[in-house]
Amino acid sequence: MKTRIILITTTLLLGFLIGSGKVSAKTNTFNSAISKTIKYPAFASENKVEGTVWVSLMVADDGTMSVVESNHTCCAKLSDKVIAQLDGKKLKNFDDSMVGLHHVKLVFKLQ
Numbered sequence: 001m002k003t004r005i006i007l008i009t010t011t012l013l014l015g016f017l018i019g020s021g022k023v024s025a026k027t028n029t030f031n032s033a034i035s036k037t038i039k040y041p042a043f044a045s046e047n048k049v050e051g052t053v054w055v056s057l058m059v060a061d062d063g064t065m066s067v068v069e070s071n072h073t074c075c076a077k078l079s080d081k082v083i084a085q086l087d088g089k090k091l092k093n094f095d096d097s098m099v100g101l102h103h104v105k106l107v108f109k110l111q
Contacts, residue, residue: 030102033093037065040108041081049075053082053106063094068101074108082106 043049051074058066067087072079091098 029095030098033091033098034102034104034106036092037089038082038085038106041078041085044078044081044108045110048110049078050109051075051078051107053079053108055083055086055104055106057086057102057104059091059094059098059100059102061096061099063091063098065089065091078108082108 051072053074054071056068056070058068060066065086065088067083070079070083
């Protein structure tokens with residue numbers, strides 16, 4: 001069974017308003033790096049669990065991510081597994097432009 005993670009970075013998180021709608025090169029680079037870092041949790045794929053997890057990530061100078069806040073529209077177990085993949089881990093394909101706070105919407109959808 002094929003699985004897919006749709007990644008959307010946006011300024012909308014926990015009630016914040018959407019920004020201008022323009023996506024910068026920095027955002028595209030971060031989207032690519034985060035999509036290479038996170039995987040669809042095995043239990044979720046096996047049990048056909050889909051959902052959306054919102055996270056606010058702080059990326060340190062060395063590429064290490066810290067989850068500042070999270071919210072989900074799916075089961076708590078999926079959210080917990082996603083946070084475990086991110087919190088304290090280094091971002092793959094990291095570059096200095098990714099340092100700082102990022103609001104990320106991770107959509108887990110089975111195909």
